[in-house]
Amino acid sequence: MKIKALLSILLFVVGILSVDAGNPFRRNKGFELEDSLMVDSTGRVVTTKVKKKKVFVRPERIDRGIMEEVFIPKGQWMAGGTISYSEHNEDNLNFIVLKDIDARGYDFTVNVYGGYFIKNNVAAGLRMSYNRTYQDLGNFELNLGEDFNIALDNVYYLQHEYNVAGFIRTYMPIGHSKIFGLFNEARITYGYARGKNSTGSGTQYDGTFQTVHSLGIGIAPGMSAFITNWSAVEVSVGVMGFDFNWVKQRTNQVEHGKRRTSSGNFKINLFSINIGMTFYL
Structure with missing residues (x-):
């Protein structure tokens, strides 16, 4: 050894x-x-x-001709918000294998944000949002043949969700333009939600209450176009990043359950395009 x-x-x-x-x-x-x-x-x-x-010669730096342009100067404030509402109502609806659908519901979301430009083209700020989701399914049947049928009735769901997020947004003008520019927003979001859902009625009634804590870390790229000196239309393609959720449930005030999920998404979804207005003061 x-x-x-x-x-x-x-x-x-x-x-x-x-x-x-x-x-x-x-x-x-x-x-x-x-x-x-x-x-x-x-x-x-x-x-x-x-x-x-020996004489060591450093390689010459390549001049790419990229110059810093001031799109939004330091010291300005930004503020904006969005409101969305969607509603549906089905009465004895039949669609392919779905039969006798009797349902109604809506989804309401309000989002406000504000920020301050700590340096040229760079803003730091805060976002807050509220979302209310309501679904009432009176009757629903899935008919895939004589041997496979699913029927649901008296399904109720209601949830309130609150979110707060801190963000850093950086802008880059397109060429030397003072009107059109690209931006990228990095944000950290914390969410809290409370909801309840129930099925059946009378002695067959089951009710579940749940609380949800969520954490999101992601980026939201987009484009800004000024329509006046103080306002701009902005288009973004949704948030790409990581999401974590912790759910606790209590059914019939007796049974308890937990669920934890995590996911990562870095795909650009063209069906989740967001359009809004931002004001610069």
């Missing part, structure tokens, strides 16, 4: 010396040896080694 240990140490030292000897930055401390012809006192021509100082 001692012999193996000594051999290992010897090989390690030899390896270090060989690497050091092959390193041009360590050999001769910045000098290199060069052959030189000289004549000695007897008149013979001899070859000697002389040290010649």
Whole structure:
């Protein structure tokens, strides 16, 4: 064992010396040896080694012609918001394999945000949003043949969700334009939601209450177009990043359940395009 240990140490030292000897930055401390012809006192021509100082030349930086343009100057404020509402109502609707659909519901969302430009083309700010989702399914049948039928009735769902997010947004003008520019928003979002859902009625009634905590880390690229000196139309393609959710449930005030999910999404979804107005003060 001692012999193996000594051999290992010897090989390690030899390896270090060989690497050091092959390193041009360590050999001769910045000098290199060069052959030189000289004549000695007897008149013979001899070859000697002389040290010649090395000269290291840095590669020239490529000038890509990219110049910083001020699209939105430091010291300005930005503010904006969006409101969305959608509603549906089905009465005895039949669609392919879906039969006798009796349902109604709506989805309401309000979102406000504001920020301050801490330097040219860079803003830091805060977003807050509220979402209310309501679904009331009176009757629903899925008919895939005589051997496979699913029927649901008296299904109720209601949820309130609150979100707060901090963001950093950077702008880049398109060419030398003062009207059209691209932006990218990096944000961290915390969400809290409370909801309840129930099925059946009478003695067959089941009710579940749940609380949801969520955390999102992502980016939202987009484009801005000024229509006046103080307002712009903005188009973004949704948030790409990571999402984490923690759900706790309580059914019939007796049973308890938990669920944790995490996901990552870096695909651009053209069906989740957001359009809004932002004001610069």
